[in-house]
Amino acid sequence: MDGLGRIVAEHPFFAGLDLPFRELIAGCAKNVRFEAGDYIFREGADANAFYLLRDGRAALEISSGEGPMVTFQTLDPGQILGASWLVPPYKWDFDARAIDRVRAISLDAVCLRTKCEENHDLGWDLMKRFVPELSARMQAARLQLLDIYGRKS
Amino acid sequence: MDANPNAATAVSSAAMADAMLPRRFHVARKRNETADTLTFDLAPADTSDGFSFAPGQFNMLYLFGLGEVPISISGDAEQTDRLVHTVRLVGSVTDGFADLKRGDTIGVRGPYGAGWPMDECNGGDVLVIAGGLGLAPLRPAMYHLFNHRDHYRRVSILYGARSPADIVYHDEIQRWRQQLDINVEVTVDHADLRWHGNVGVITPLVAKAEFDPANTTALVCGPGIMMRFVAATLERRGLASDRIYVSLERNMRCAIAHCGHCQLGPHFVCKDGPVLSHDRVRDILQIAQV
Ligand SMILES: Cc1cc2nc3c(=O)[nH]c(=O)nc-3n(C[C@H](O)[C@H](O)[C@H](O)COP(=O)(O)OP(=O)(O)OC[C@H]3O[C@@H](n4cnc5c(N)ncnc54)[C@H](O)[C@@H]3O)c2cc1C
Numbered sequence: 455m456d457g458l459g460r461i462v463a464e465h466p467f468f469a470g471l472d473l474p475f476r477e478l479i480a481g482c483a484k485n486v487r488f489e490a491g492d493y494i495f496r497e498g499a500d501a502n503a504f505y506l507l508r509d510g511r512a513a514l515e516i517s518s519g520e521g522p523m524v525t526f527q528t529l530d531p532g533q534i535l536g537a538s539w540l541v542p543p544y545k546w547d548f549d550a551r552a553i554d555r556v557r558a559i560s561l562d563a564v565c566l567r568t569k570c571e572e573n574h575d576l577g578w579d580l581m582k583r584f585v586p587e588l589s590a591r592m593q594a595a596r597l598q599l600l601d602i603y604g605r606k607s
Numbered sequence: 608m609d610a611n612p613n614a615a616t617a618v619s620s621a622a623m624a625d626a627m628l629p630r631r632f633h634v635a636r637k638r639n640e641t642a643d644t645l646t647f648d649l650a651p652a653d654t655s656d657g658f659s660f661a662p663g664q665f666n667m668l669y670l671f672g673l674g675e676v677p678i679s680i681s682g683d684a685e686q687t688d689r690l691v692h693t694v695r696l697v698g699s700v701t702d703g704f705a706d707l708k709r710g711d712t713i714g715v716r717g718p719y720g721a722g723w724p725m726d727e728c729n730g731g732d733v734l735v736i737a738g739g740l741g742l743a744p745l746r747p748a749m750y751h752l753f754n755h756r757d758h759y760r761r762v763s764i765l766y767g768a769r770s771p772a773d774i775v776y777h778d779e780i781q782r783w784r785q786q787l788d789i790n791v792e793v794t795v796d797h798a799d800l801r802w803h804g805n806v807g808v809i810t811p812l813v814a815k816a817e818f819d820p821a822n823t824t825a826l827v828c829g830p831g832i833m834m835r836f837v838a839a840t841l842e843r844r845g846l847a848s849d850r851i852y853v854s855l856e857r858n859m860r861c862a863i864a865h866c867g868h869c870q871l872g873p874h875f876v877c878k879d880g881p882v883l884s885h886d887r888v889r890d891i892l893q894i895a896q897v
Contacts, residue, residue, distance in 0.1 A: 513806065525798045528806045553803060594808045598796045602830040603739035603769035 458483045461559055465506040466532045467583060475576050482565035488552035494535065495546045501538035503560045507531050510556035515549040526598065527591075528553065537588060539563035627863070629669045629714030632690060634707050640693060640775040644740065645704055646681070649690040652712055657687030662747035663722025663854060663882045668692060669714030673703040677877070679744035679856070680718060685754060690715065693743040693775060719863070720881050723748040723826050724852060731822040732761040736837050738809060738829020742766055742775055744854050744881070745828050749783075756788060763790040763816050767809035767833065770795050771802045790817070809833065813840040820845030827885075828854040835892045838885045848886035855881050855888060 459480035462468055468479070486505070488494055494505065494512060505512075512535055514527045526548075529535055535558070538546050544563065570577030636648035651658065660666075660680050669675040682691025694704045707713065725748065733752060737745045752762050764783065768774045774793065784791045792812045794805035805812070809829075825841055827834050834853045841851050855876050863877065871891045874880060885892075 513800075515800070522799050525800065525802065525806045526796075528804075590811075594810070597808045597810075597832065597836065600832065601769065601796070602832050603767070603773060603796065 458485070458559070461485075461508070462506065465508070465559065467506055467534045467587075471579070475579055478569050478573065478576055479561065479566070482562045482569065483559050484562075486558050486560040488556040488558075490552055490554050492552045492556075494550040494552060494556065494558075497546055497549050499546050501536060501544045501546050502563045504534060504536040504539050504563065504566075506559040506561070507533050507535055508557045508559065510552060510554035512556055513551050513553050515551060516547075523549070527594070534587060537584065539566070540584065627716065629667070629675075629716045631712050632715050634709050634711045634713070635689065637707060637709060640777075641773050643697075644693060644695045644775055646691065646693045646775075647704070647707065648682075649692065649713070649715065650688065658690050658715075658718075659687055660684055660718035660747075661722035662725060662751050663744055664718035664720050665744070665881065666690070666692070666715050666717030666719070668694075669716070670700060670703045670707075671712070671714065674700040675714070675716075676700045677719075677856075679854075679881075681743040681746045683750040683754075684747050685750070693740065695740050719877055721879060721883075723751075723854075723882050724824065725751050727850075728752070728824045728826075729758050731759065731824060732818040733759050733763070734813075734816060734818055734823060734825040734841075735762070735764045736809065736813060736825060736827045736829075737765070738767045738833040738837075739769065739773070740775065741828035741830070741833075741854070744856075745826060746776065748826055753786075753789075760819075760822070761790070761817060762788070763792070763818065765809060765812045765816060766791075766793045767812075767829070768793070768795050769797075771798050771804075792816075808836075810836050810840045813837055814844070818844075818846075820847075823850060825851045826882075827851060828856075831892055838889075838892070848889065849884045851885035852882050853885055853888060853892070855883060855891070 459476050462480050462483055463471055463476050507529055509531050512529045513525045515523045515525050518524045535550055538544060570580060631652035632649035633652045634647055635650040638646050640646055662684055665677050665679045667675050668678050678692045678694055680690060681693045682689060694701055696702045696705055735745050735749055749764065752759060766780065774780065780791065780793060783789060792805065794807055794809055794812055795802065796808065798806050823846055825846060827837050838851050838853065842848060874883065
């Protein structure tokens with residue numbers, strides 16, 4: 455397995471991935487680096503990748519209307535960044551910014567979507583990894599929406 | 608044998624009257640924690656007798672002319688010359704705390720209730736998990752852990768707040784974080800760009816905390832929903848429900864298991880609690896008011 459394939463396979467998101475899938479995914483992968491404060495992507499831009507965070511943390515930010523930008527989630531190494539590449543019209547819904555220097559694997563969205571169309575077993579494997587992530591984030595968003603600490607109790 | 612069948616009632620009425628009598632304390636110090644939360648140091652007004660309590664217990668604080676509220680003790684149980692309470696201003700009585708000045712007098716009844724199971728924590732890992740003002744009743748437990756650090760294995764403190772401005776005991780948390788033998792993680796629900804710490808709910812911190820499920824006690828206090836999700840995450844990690852302790856800050860009145868105001872099923876929160884093991888209160892945590 456080449457370097458990228460090994461890095462992909464060692465990332466917690468892809469734990470236990472079958473060898474043929476690793477190679478397919480590694481074919482869409484490249485190493486990327488962002489300095490602290492750099493945007494990884496901006497709201498409204500094309501969601502043409504998703505990221506496996508390896509080092510450094512990232513903040514997800516959204517505009518609160520008139521007010522300043524609000525961070526609603528931070529992500530640590532070992533987590534993934536971005537799901538909009540899966541959902542048409544493939545645009546980012548928020549900004550992502552590097553808090554520290556971030557090293558990550560970027561997976562090209564068009565390349566991955568094409569491979570998933572061609573190989574539904576790969577697509578299904580990816581879905582089984584993504585859906586629990588999405589469900590956990592939806593649960594977290596619900597709790598944040600409830601503003602549990604802000605309530606007068 | 609006593610011939611008077613009412614004697615027992617008469618005795619318990621006298622004992623009850625005694626238990627209902629507040630002691631007078633002076634405000635020795637008052638400081639702002641957040642926009643709506645204040646911490647008070649109280650010193651006994653009438654005697655130099657100290658005030659003993661166990662971590663997790665609470666007092667009934669009486670503001671003359673306004674009324675009485677249950678408030679957890681948030682200071683160090685080994686410092687008996689001073690009582691520390693942190694109060695969030697949420698309604699008719701607690702709002703009155705904003706007007707208290709240094710030297711003012713308030714009434715104190717207590718301490719009441721069952722506290723945190725510090726003995727049970729001995730020899731194992733300890734997780735202290737607080738949400739919002741839930742850090743106040745847990746702070747005495749933390750002082751206990753710090754004062755007797757060699758009795759415990761890994762100690763982790765996980766704290767969730769609404770935003771950076773809502774973090775209570777801010778400077779103290781900074782000091783805890785510098786201790787090398789304690790893991791302290793703080794997260795907020797949302798923040799502006801000046802905050803460089805964690806943002807997000809507390810459950811992912813619980814999911815990745817380091818502990819040995821076979822030998823860990825978790826002490827949890829916060830809003831009911833938070834305690835429910837935290838307990839579920841701990842159970843998924845293999846921690847038994849009877850090793851997870853939660854503090855139920857239920858509305859109460861007499862604090863001596865007499866009026867029934869705080870009764871939840873078989874438990875009087877004021878006497879059997881406020882700290883109860885999760886296996887005893889799992890169903891109760893689903894009820895809206897908790
Ligand atoms: C064992 C115990 C320990 C507590 N420790 C602390 C503490 O350390 N610091 C602190 O600030 N508060 C604590 N509380 C909560 C505090 O007692 C209440 O906030 C207070 O009684 C509210 O009284 P009030 O007259 O100011 O508000 P009210 O005018 O009576 O009520 C204002 C609002 O708060 C709600 N409310 C009142 N009491 C409670 C309660 N106990 N639980 C949920 N909602 C409530 C009411 O339904 C209403 O919506 C504790 C409660 C208990 C039972």
